[in-house]
Amino acid sequence: EAQVTQNPRYLITVTGKKLTVTCSQNMNHEYMSWYRQDPGLGLRQIYYSMNVEVTDKGDVPEGYKVSRKEKRNFPLILESPSPNQTSLYFCASSYIQRDKDEQFFGPGTRLTVL
Amino acid sequence: GQSLEQPSEVTAVEGAIVQINCTYQTSGFYGLSWYQQHDGGAPTFLSYNALDGLEETGRFSSFLSRSDSYGYLLLQELQMKDSASYFCAVRSFTSGTYKYIFGTGTRLKVLA
Numbered sequence A: 001e002a003q004v005t006q007n008p009r010y011l012i013t014v015t016g017k018k019l020t021v022t023c024s025q026n027m028n029h030e031y032m033s034w035y036r037q038d039p040g041l042g043l044r045q046i047y048y049s050m051n052v053e054v055t056d057k058g059d060v061p062e063g064y065k066v067s068r069k070e071k072r073n074f075p076l077i078l079e080s081p082s083p084n085q086t087s088l089y090f091c092a093s094s095y096i097q098r099d100k101d102e103q104f105f106g107p108g109t110r111l112t113v114l
Numbered sequence B: 001g002q003s004l005e006q007p008s009e010v011t012a013v014e015g016a017i018v019q020i021n022c023t024y025q026t027s028g029f030y031g032l033s034w035y036q037q038h039d040g041g042a043p044t045f046l047s048y049n050a051l052d053g054l055e056e057t058g059r060f061s062s063f064l065s066r067s068d069s070y071g072y073l074l075l076q077e078l079q080m081k082d083s084a085s086y087f088c089a090v091r092s093f094t095s096g097t098y099k100y101i102f103g104t105g106t107r108l109k110v111l112a
Helices: none
Strands: A004-005 A010-013 A019-025 A033-040 A040-050 A054-058 A076-079 A086-094 A109-113 B004-007 B007-015 B016-026 B029-037 B044-049 B053-057 B060-065 B068-073 B084-094 B097-102 B106-111
Touching: A004 A086, A004 B068, A010 A019, A019 A033, A019 A086, A019 A109, A019 B016, A040 B084, A040 B097, A086 B106, B004 B053, B004 B084, B004 B097, B016 B029, B016 B084, B029 B060, B044 B060, B044 B068, B068 B084
Parallel strands: A010 A109, B007 B106
Antiparallel strands: A004 A019, A019 A076, A033 A040, A033 A086, A040 A054, A086 A109, B004 B016, B016 B068, B029 B044, B029 B084, B053 B060, B060 B068, B084 B097, B084 B106
16 A cells, blocks of 8 residues: 555654654655644645755754655654644655646654653 | 745535635745645645646646636535645745645535
8 A cells, every 4th residue: 555654653752852753655756755734834844855865954944854865764853852843743755746746645743842 | 935825714515616715925836736634634635736727636626827826726516524624735946856835724614
């Protein structure tokens, strides 16, 4: 089954404790992206990757890191989480095509930073 | 800056037609997408317009006018299961990369 998986689905942590949210896709997509979703703000792009070893900042990259060592995986790293990073996080992937643009989203990770 | 505007909430009755508008201000505009998100779920893709005009997919249609920086999603024959949030999203292309900006979402309530 074609899908994007994220782990963990739920996480409660404390300020300053490093964490990683994993993301994996099995569709051989070139493009992968991380979003955070907060009430009233929609989805905001944190980081994205056009291909292996190529990553770029989105609109809200502060406090986050990513890596793309393999095509299928795109982990999100919070080196020192703070309460303002409490949010719902989505990973997404897609092909890079001129005339089509369908992003496939993972199920989401609800993060609470105390 | 870059921004998208869409209504925060729309209410309609079952069987009706509803239109959700989206206006955008972005540089490097490449295309406009629409996503549906049910409460507690992930966004799912509905439609994409790169060129001016109407794209039809079953009960859903999407329209784009690049000259007006405007698009809309049209939902016909509304069903209760269409109650969800709908997001427009701009794909922009600058400096050789694609980026995405999402609107803040329109909550659609379908009444029986």
